[in-house]
Amino acid sequence: MHRRLLVVLFCAVLLLGPAPVRAHGDAVAGAPDGIPRLTDDRGRVLTLRGWNVEDKTHRGEAALSAITERHFRDLRANGFNFARLLVFWDDLEPEPGRYSERYLRRIERVLDWAAEYRIHVLIDAHQDVFGPAFGHRGIPEWATRTDGLLFTPHPDDWFAEYFEPAVQRAFTHLYEDRDLRLAQARMWRVLAGRFEHHPAVIGYDLINEPMGEIRDGEDLPTAARRIEAEQLTPMYNRLADAVRSVDRDTWLFVEPTPIVGEGVPTGLGRIEDPRTVYAPHFYNTAMEAGADYDPAAGWIEAYERAVTQYPARHRMPVVVGEWGPLNNALPNMGRFYREALASLNRYSSGWAGYVWCYGGGYCAVGADGRFRTNKEQTAAPYAPAVAGRVTAEGYDDGSGTYRLEYRSSRGVSEISVPPGAGGWRIEVSGRAHPQVRTVPAGRTATVRVHARPGEHVTVRVGPRCAACQLRLTEAECVNVG
Numbered sequence: 001m002h003r004r005l006l007v008v009l010f011c012a013v014l015l016l017g018p019a020p021v022r023a024h025g026d027a028v029a030g031a032p033d034g035i036p037r038l039t040d041d042r043g044r045v046l047t048l049r050g051w052n053v054e055d056k057t058h059r060g061e062a063a064l065s066a067i068t069e070r071h072f073r074d075l076r077a078n079g080f081n082f083a084r085l086l087v088f089w090d091d092l093e094p095e096p097g098r099y100s101e102r103y104l105r106r107i108e109r110v111l112d113w114a115a116e117y118r119i120h121v122l123i124d125a126h127q128d129v130f131g132p133a134f135g136h137r138g139i140p141e142w143a144t145r146t147d148g149l150l151f152t153p154h155p156d157d158w159f160a161e162y163f164e165p166a167v168q169r170a171f172t173h174l175y176e177d178r179d180l181r182l183a184q185a186r187m188w189r190v191l192a193g194r195f196e197h198h199p200a201v202i203g204y205d206l207i208n209e210p211m212g213e214i215r216d217g218e219d220l221p222t223a224a225r226r227i228e229a230e231q232l233t234p235m236y237n238r239l240a241d242a243v244r245s246v247d248r249d250t251w252l253f254v255e256p257t258p259i260v261g262e263g264v265p266t267g268l269g270r271i272e273d274p275r276t277v278y279a280p281h282f283y284n285t286a287m288e289a290g291a292d293y294d295p296a297a298g299w300i301e302a303y304e305r306a307v308t309q310y311p312a313r314h315r316m317p318v319v320v321g322e323w324g325p326l327n328n329a330l331p332n333m334g335r336f337y338r339e340a341l342a343s344l345n346r347y348s349s350g351w352a353g354y355v356w357c358y359g360g361g362y363c364a365v366g367a368d369g370r371f372r373t374n375k376e377q378t379a380a381p382y383a384p385a386v387a388g389r390v391t392a393e394g395y396d397d398g399s400g401t402y403r404l405e406y407r408s409s410r411g412v413s414e415i416s417v418p419p420g421a422g423g424w425r426i427e428v429s430g431r432a433h434p435q436v437r438t439v440p441a442g443r444t445a446t447v448r449v450h451a452r453p454g455e456h457v458t459v460r461v462g463p464r465c466a467a468c469q470l471r472l473t474e475a476e477c478v479n480v481g
Contacts, residue, residue, distance in 0.1 A: 035308060037390065038251070038277065038317040038349035042411055044385040048120060048202075048319055048350025049378070049416075050075060050082030051364055053110075054357075056128075056137055063091045064106040069113045071356055074369060076117040078379045079418030079444050083119050084205065084321055084352040085110060086126040089187055090140040096183065099190050107195070114200040122253060122352070123191060124205035124321070129161045130170045136161075138208075143180055145173040168213035175212070175231040184235075185242035196247035203251035205279060205321060206239045209258045224259035225267030232256070233269035240273040253279040255321065256310075261285070263302035265309045271316075278311040282323035282344070282351075290327060293336035304343050311347075320344055320351040326362055329373040337377040338397050345382075345395065353378055379418035381461040384446070387411030388457070401462040408432070408451035415447045415459055423464040430457040438464060 038046040055066035067085075075083060091103045107123075114121045127138025134144075134151060136158075151166035161167055174180050188206070195201050212227035214220065236254045243252060252273055256266035261283045284299050311318045323340065325333065344351050353375070357363040364375050371379070380395055381402035388408040395402045404415070408430075417424045417439055424439040432451035439445040441464075451457045 034312045034315070035347055036315055036317050038319065040385060041249070042387075043409070044387050044411055044413070045383075045390055045406075046120075046349060047382050047384055047386075048082035048352070049382055049384075050080040050084070050119065050350075051353045051356035052084045052086065052124075052322060054086040054126075054355055056086070059088070059091055059137075060094075061102065063088075063103055064110060067110050069116075072113045072117040072119050074365070075119055075356060077419070077444055078371075079381075079416050080379070081118065081120055081384050081416065082122070082202075082350055082352055083114060083356070084122045084124050085114075086124050086208075087191070088126055088137045089143075089184075090132050090137060092190070093140055093183075093187055096142055099187075104190075104194055108198070111195065111198050111200045115198070119200060120202040121200045122203045122205055122319075122321070123195065123201060124208055124253075125188070125191075126208040127210075128208075129158060130167050133170070134161060134164075134167055139170070139174060143174065143183060144170050145177070145180075146170055162211045163214070168211070171211055172213045172231075175235055181235075181238060185238055188239050188242045189246050192243045192250065193246040196250060201250060203253050203277060203319075204243060205253040205255065206236055207255065208321075209255060209281065210235075211257055220259060221264045224257040224264060228256055228267035229269055233271070236268075236271050236276075237273075240271060240276070244273065249275065251275050251277050253277045253319065253321065255279050255281070258283070260307055261303065263299070263306045265306045268310055270314055276316055277349075278314075278316045278318050279321040280307050280318070282307075282320050282340070284325070287325045287327070287336075292327075292330040293325070293332040295332065295335060295339070300339055300343050304347065308347050318348040320348050322354045323351060324353045324355075324362065324364075324375075328375060333374045334377075337374045341377060341380075341395075341397075345393075381415065381417045381424070383413065383459070384416050385412075385414045387413045388451075391456075399462065401460065403461075404457075404459040406457055408453055408455045408457050410453050413449040413451070413457075413459075415449065415461060417445050417447070417461055419444055420463060425462055425464050427460045427462075428457065429460075430455045432457045 040046050053067055053071050055064050058065050087107060091100060093099050111121055128136040131138035131140060131144060133141045135153060146166035146169050149165035149169050151164045154160040192204060210232055212231055214223040240252055252275060254271055254276060256268055258281060260266055260280045262285060287293060353364060355362050358365055358367050365371055383404050386406050388406040390406045392405040415426060419442050421441060423441040426437045426447050428434060428449055430451060432449050432455060437447055449459060
């Protein structure tokens, strides 16, 4: 999805001062820097691994028609359990107060496919360059107010359109005009009221990549922090109230401006809801402009330092909603994927790559359904759900080995392994079952681990040796799902 951010972002690196830590939410098993983990309704620690799923091309009667059951079948077949589903306000409410029942049914059909394949779905209220008034998707044209300011399209650099005066003014009106505030809140009440009980829905992403208006004399980082503090924070609290009027439990996901991608800490304030997730995106200016990954630039390290400050201060889980470069086959991109995944997995409860589609560009897989260069690294063993407190977790890409340690509580933990060329061996120590299991080559498996409460459990998942490439009976490979 991403883009060539303006070159001014290269110098947009600021640090926030210390702030008091406040308890936030009921997530458990802290990640580095005191960031809590996402949990399910049974109190298990969740890890989400997956991709964005979208149809930006079709609208009206054809809306969402590019998304098929195959998307979710293939996600599950590769070991993923998460999809961030893009939906558009302009399709949901084409005229003020008239909500499209056809569009809601289309969303429901997609969610039903996700539920069938056990994929958690984050419903994302997406916008690109505000919406149709500027040739994109998102906020309806009837809710777009520009005060007659200039808009010049940038067909070769669409992200630059965010800095057009008309687009910036439209964001200001969305945040500040009472009738537009109410309309946005009603839109979310419609979505949440319709899907609060759907088994696939894990959360609502309240707005994609919000931007705003830069004032005279402001540099971009200063403007971003002001917009986040003075406009986004109250908007998120308003929308949280709207959702909670119909849905008390589903997680709310809140995003900063995209400026965080350059290692700029957010200016967001406290969101007064105990089930809120911080959902930044992870894109680099140079790489989005076509450059190769530069390990010496320290971008991943700077991003991790900056992006963890806010959720640590407010005790919020982190799920990165979008990431992944356009030119994934450049010489250093293999290293980028290794280092990016290691970083994301240190502090987040999950991530969604951009984007699960079948072709070129940002697509995860080609038309044949096979991973495109380097993107296969996203499919690795992990623990979708842990019944207990995670004490250590990591994946060694050199040996292809995943290790999990936790103090068990009541319930069943789940370990997911993707299709492996040589199969997998799963070993569990402590008084837990299964003790040892094998997964044959080419199979995806979810191994369920039962342990008495209070046990210290260690799970190790590694490739089977070359000499072990033998046919296995179904009895040898249990709990495969």
